[in-house]
Amino acid sequence: MLVLPPPELGPVVIGSIKGSTGEAGLSEIQHAMVSTVARNLFSQDDIEDVAVCSPEKAAAAISDPQIARQVVQGMIALAMLEPRRDTNGDLFLGADQRISDAQVERIVSYADAFGVDVPQIKTFQAIADEDTKRMYFDFFWRSNLRQLAISDIKDQGLRNFVKGMASMRGHGTDDKVADKFRRLEDLPDGTWGKQLVNMYHEWGWDYPGEEHGAPEVTSTHDWVHVISGYPPTAVGELQVNTFMHTCSPNPNSFGLMMLALGLYGVGGITLPTGSFTSQGGELAREDIGELFVESAMRSRGAGVDLLEGVDHWGQAHIPVEELRHQYNIAPKTHDIGEPDPGVVA
Numbered sequence: 001m002l003v004l005p006p007p008e009l010g011p012v013v014i015g016s017i018k019g020s021t022g023e024a025g026l027s028e029i030q031h032a033m034v035s036t037v038a039r040n041l042f043s044q045d046d047i048e049d050v051a052v053c054s055p056e057k058a059a060a061a062i063s064d065p066q067i068a069r070q071v072v073q074g075m076i077a078l079a080m081l082e083p084r085r086d087t088n089g090d091l092f093l094g095a096d097q098r099i100s101d102a103q104v105e106r107i108v109s110y111a112d113a114f115g116v117d118v119p120q121i122k123t124f125q126a127i128a129d130e131d132t133k134r135m136y137f138d139f140f141w142r143s144n145l146r147q148l149a150i151s152d153i154k155d156q157g158l159r160n161f162v163k164g165m166a167s168m169r170g171h172g173t174d175d176k177v178a179d180k181f182r183r184l185e186d187l188p189d190g191t192w193g194k195q196l197v198n199m200y201h202e203w204g205w206d207y208p209g210e211e212h213g214a215p216e217v218t219s220t221h222d223w224v225h226v227i228s229g230y231p232p233t234a235v236g237e238l239q240v241n242t243f244m245h246t247c248s249p250n251p252n253s254f255g256l257m258m259l260a261l262g263l264y265g266v267g268g269i270t271l272p273t274g275s276f277t278s279q280g281g282e283l284a285r286e287d288i289g290e291l292f293v294e295s296a297m298r299s300r301g302a303g304v305d306l307l308e309g310v311d312h313w314g315q316a317h318i319p320v321e322e323l324r325h326q327y328n329i330a331p332k333t334h335d336i337g338e339p340d341p342g343v344v345a
Contacts, residue, residue: 002246002300003066010042012061013071015053020075020106029082029284036289037074040297055113068114073254075107076120080261082284099266120254177209177216184316189344192323193316195226199341203232221256223312227323229332229340230295234264234282236338239295244307246299253307287334294333302327 005013017034018026026034031047038044053061062068079099104121111118181200184193197207199222206213221240222232228243230236241257267280304310304327315323320342323329332340339345 001249002296003064003070004041005062005064005067005070007042009062009067010038010044011050012053012058013067013074014038014042014044014047014050016055016058016071016110017074017078018047018050019052019054019058020078020103020110022102022106027082029286029288030078032286033078033081033289033292036293040293055110058110059113059115062114065114065116069116069118069251072107072111072114072116072118073120075110076118077257077261079103079107080258080266081288082265083267083280118254119252120258123255123258173211174209178207178213179209180313181207181209181219187317190319190321191317192223192226192312192320192342195320195342195344196223196316198345199226199232202339202341202345220307220312224306226342227306227320227327227329228295228298229342231338231341233338235285235288235291235336237264238283238288239291242292242295243299246296247302248305248307250305250308287336290334291336298330298332302329
């Protein structure tokens, strides 16, 4: 769950994040992100005069371990927001696109000074090292997906879980799982379940259990796309994962947000399906800070874990608008022209 730092910590939080960027400082997009967060959380209109705060000074000022952990997560997110640029401002491509070792070391120094454990730092290091196998393992192990997979295995058995993973690669199907999703088609438009399958149809996705369909365990994330109103676009993925992370008590929830940043921000990541490679740079937009803050504040207002803390299937028949009211999910504050998967087209 997001803990808002008190206003007096604003200069320390901002100064620490600036310090994590090193001599290069904030890029234009990073500056826009930090400025928006500073304005919304600390009523700080200008971050130019905020002094860099060393790890030691930051640790002396921030005593709440959750706030300290969030500061480190913010550093990681900022580093992954866009591909690295050279001195001319041009994007690095290929191997040079990766996060620098120096960037990792700076962020680790803050985490060490705070004395907090941020599991996703290991994932961050794997990205910097271009250790793809370790990176994917860490993305799974240090995110909500691990617990969701364990729950899925307990409910359906290891054999069915493996079948679901195999179908994603086109190896077999699981009609029992696929039929669950097909039955959602019979629900009225506007209900949570019907809008879920409508989203699958709109984006041309196979159902879990069908050949090339995603594993059922990952579909939990799709239910949140619908109720939050964020579509499966580059920006929508950052927003929905921010939304899930903000309202989750699970310390590993930041891992899913990192996956979105890895795919659409820093880029250079290929999904395990082997069918998608992101070049990154899709979050490099001036309003990304506003969109990030919007998703975090809407989630915080809800105050319920909509990924792991509610019964999606048990509420599939309920209209999305009714559920948004029930869970106190406020309307979006920014319209960027992307469709709301929870609204009937």
